[in-house]
Amino acid sequence: MYASINDYEARHGTPDDAVRVSTLLSDAESFVREYVGTRYDDDVPGHVVALVCGMAHRALQPWADGLKSESFVDSYTASYVTNGGGAALYLTSDEVGMLRGPVIA
Numbered sequence: 001m002y003a004s005i006n007d008y009e010a011r012h013g014t015p016d017d018a019v020r021v022s023t024l025l026s027d028a029e030s031f032v033r034e035y036v037g038t039r040y041d042d043d044v045p046g047h048v049v050a051l052v053c054g055m056a057h058r059a060l061q062p063w064a065d066g067l068k069s070e071s072f073v074d075s076y077t078a079s080y081v082t083n084g085g086g087a088a089l090y091l092t093s094d095e096v097g098m099l100r101g102p103v104i105a
Helices: 005-012 018-036 046-060 093-100
Strands: 067-071 077-081
Touching: 005 018, 005 046, 018 046, 018 093, 046 093
Parallel strands: none
Antiparallel strands: 067 077
16 A cells, blocks of 8 residues: 555644545555556655645545636626535646656656
């Protein structure tokens, strides 16, 4: 396993739901493995542990379901964040680039 609940707690504090965080850590690892394969099976570097923990933490945030916007005719536009439970796991393009390795010029 790339990251444990202890790794998460060290970076983000004690979660309200440790079981959910453990599941998200496992799910995040699956995403990361799509890019790194078995490269880190024997020795997981700290930046990968931090990435997996960060993905799980990001998925738990209230804004994880995204910004919503509604327009009202001849009136105003309202933007708001919904708390739909989060769990939106994703890798940013910068994170994908980091997982693929350094660019050699």
